[in-house]
Every structure is written in C-alpha cells, then in structure tokens.
Amino acid sequence: xxxxxxxIVLSARRHxxxxxxxxxxxxxxxxxxxxxxxxxxRRARGLYEPGxxxxxxxxxxLAEHLGRYTCELVRARTGVLLDDAPRLxxxxxxxxxxxxxxxxxxxxxxxxxxxxxxxDDLEAGERWAETVVRWELALLAELGFGLDLSACAAxxxxxxxxxxxxxxxxxxxxxxGAAYAEKLLPLPAFLAWxxxxxxxxxxxxxxxxxxxxxxxxxxxxxxxxxxxRMPPARERFVDRxxxxxxx
Numbered sequence: 550x551x552x553x554x555x556x557i558v559l560s561a562r563r564h565x566x567x568x569x570x571x572x573x574x575x576x577x578x579x580x581x582x583x584x585x586x587x588x589x590x591r592r593a594r595g596l597y598e599p600g601x602x603x604x605x606x607x608x609x610x611l612a613e614h615l616g617r618y619t620c621e622l623v624r625a626r627t628g629v630l631l632d633d634a635p636r637l638x639x640x641x642x643x644x645x646x647x648x649x650x651x652x653x654x655x656x657x658x659x660x661x662x663x664x665x666x667x668x669d670d671l672e673a674g675e676r677w678a679e680t681v682v683r684w685e686l687a688l689l690a691e692l693g694f695g696l697d698l699s700a701c702a703a704x705x706x707x708x709x710x711x712x713x714x715x716x717x718x719x720x721x722x723x724x725x726g727a728a729y730a731e732k733l734l735p736l737p738a739f740l741a742w743x744x745x746x747x748x749x750x751x752x753x754x755x756x757x758x759x760x761x762x763x764x765x766x767x768x769x770x771x772x773x774x775x776x777x778r779m780p781p782a783r784e785r786f787v788d789r790x791x792x793x794x795x796x
Contacts, residue, residue, distance in 0.1 A: 550612050554578050555623065556605045557664055559648040561588060561597040571597050571618055572648055573605055576661045580651040583607050583618035599644040600626040600668055629672050635789055636671050639681050642786035643667060646685070649780050650692060650771050663687050678790065679739060679751050682759035686740075689763060694718070694770040696762075699742055701725050710741040718766060734762055753794035760787050 556573030559580065564570050569588035574580050583605075588597050596603070602624040609616030630637045647664065651657060667684045670677040689695055695718070700707045702719035703726075712721040712733035720741065726733050737755035740762075764779060764787065772779055 550610070550614075550616070551606070551608045552578060553604070553606045556581070556603050556620075557644075557661070557668070558597055558599050558601045558603060559644045560599060561585075563589065569597060570615070571620075573603065573618070574647055574651065574657075574661055574664060575605065576658055577656055578607075579655045579657055580647065580653050581607065582653070583609075583616045585618045585620065595625065595628070596620065596622055598625070598627040600630075600640045600671075602626075602665070602668075626668055626672060633674070635786075635793065636674065636677060638782070638786040638789050639677065640668070640671055641782040642780070643681060643684065645780035645782040646688070646767075650688060650767070657691055660688060660691050676751070678753075678756045679759075682740070682756060682763060685760070685763035685767070689766055689770075692771060694766055696720075696766065698736065698740055707742050711736055713762060715765065715769075734765060736762065753790060757787065757791050757794050760790070 554575040554577050556575040559572040559574055561569040561571045564584060567589050568584060568586050570582055571585045571588060572580060572582045585597065587593055601622065603620040604623050606619045607616050630640055643664065651660065663684050667680045670680040686696060696713065697719045698710065698713070700720060701710060701722040702714055702717055704722060706722050709723045710720040711723045712726040712730065713719065713736045714721055715734050720736055721733055735758050737758040739751045739755055740759055767779060
C-alpha cells in the first residue's frame with residue numbers, strides 16, 4: 550500500500566529513541582498517522598512541528614497497518630509565531646482539536662482547506678481569532694452538529710439575534726428569548742446575521758463568547774464520551790484570551 554498527499558502536522562508522539570508517530574491531516578486521506586524514523590534527529594529538527602505543511606508519502610504492507618511516512622517540508626509555520634504567544638496558543642489549540650475530533654482515515658477536504666486558511670490568517674496576524682471561531686463552527690458542521698444562526702428558532706426573524714438554544718443549536722432573538730435568557734447561550738454579534746461590517750475589528754470579549762459557544766456544543770456532542778473534557782491546549786488558549794479581554 551502506498552499513497553502521496555499534502556498534510557498538516559497535528560502531532561508527533563515520541564516512539565523509541567529517535568522515531569515518532571506523526572499524525573497528519575491530509576487533503577485526501579483525512580487524519581492519518583504513520584511512523585517516521587529519525588523524526589527526532591538533528592536533520593529533521595523542526596520538521597514535524599504542529600501546523601507545518603508537508604508533502605507526505607505513506608507506505609505499509611497492509612492498509613490497516615500503521616505504516617511509515619517519508620516527508621518533505623512545504624511550509625513551516627511555528628517559527629513565524631514564536632514571538633506571539635496568543636497566536637502560538639491558537640495554533641496548538643486547533644491542531645489538538647482536529648486531532649481529538651476527526652475520525653482517523655476519513656477524508657474531510659473542507660476541514661483541511663479551512664485549516665489551511667486559518668493557518669494563513671495566523672501567519673498574517675489579521676482577524677485570526679475570528680477565523681478560529683468560524684473554523685470550529687465549520688468543524689461542528691462537518692461532524693454533523695452544525696448550528697443554525699441564520700434566523701430565530703421561535704419567530705423566524707433574522708433581526709436582533711442575541712442567543713442560541715443549547716438544545717437545538719438555533720439562534721433566538723432578544724425578544725423571543727427574554728423570558729428565559731438565563732437558560733440560553735450568548736450569541737456574539739460577529740456570528741449573527743448580517744454580522745459585523747467587513748474589516749471591523751471583533752472585540753476580544755466577543756471572540757471569547759464565540760469560543761465558549763462552540764466549546765459548549767463540542768463538549769455536548771463530540772466529547773461527551775470523553776467526560777466532556779476538551780484538549781488542554783484548547784482550554785489554555787481560551788483562558789489566555791479570557792485573561793487578555795479582562796485586562
């Protein structure tokens with residue numbers, strides 16, 4: 550068995566003295582792991598950092614085997630973010646989330662493409678936090694738990710949407726949700742139709758609210774069988790943004 554694909558490094562777990570089991574999110578083969586001999590050696594230093602894009606060749610005797618990777622660097626990303634702790638934390642969070650949520654060896658080309666777009670925004674340093682929230686919404690949709698934020702679940706109006714029902718994942722208007730607002734989840738303005746105007750900066754508090762929103766549904770639907778606990782890297786990222794929004 551053999552194939553070649555482009556993959557984003559999600560993780561590299563040490564295996565023996567000098568090897569690693571590398572998990573890639575590939576365009577055509579989904580989240581796929583493989584053994585890399587020499588991954589921890591001097592010649593491969595920095596190659597298997599989360600977020601890097603690689604040209605990968607996978608080989609195995611049988612399809613169900615772990616197999617081994619031979620990789621070449623296409624684009625390094627971690628080095629660009631080393632001096633920016635929030636963006637570096639975001640990189641770790643999204644890679645850990647993709648690793649923990651996507652079924653192995655199932656192609657998700659839209660998630661792969663959206664993650665590449667997110668990584669580009671992280672490098673550029675423009676609206677990257679908003680892109681993280683939107684990527685998590687897209688991830689939920691791909692996993693079958695998409696939210697409907699286009700209109701009020703109770704009245705059908707598309708105006709003044711400020712809540713989300715924790716049961717249905719649908720938006721609720723201010724008027725319709727006033728009587729039981731304490732039971733609803735906040736919907737930040739940049740996610741409500743028609744959203745913020747193009748180019749408008751999204752307040753940090755709204756970004757945190759967006760991550761709390763996606764996090765609630767991830768914990769409910771995706772991580773329920775894992776005790777409702779999301780990857781620590783994702784929790785650290787949200788805590789960092791929360792602290793920044795309150796300072």
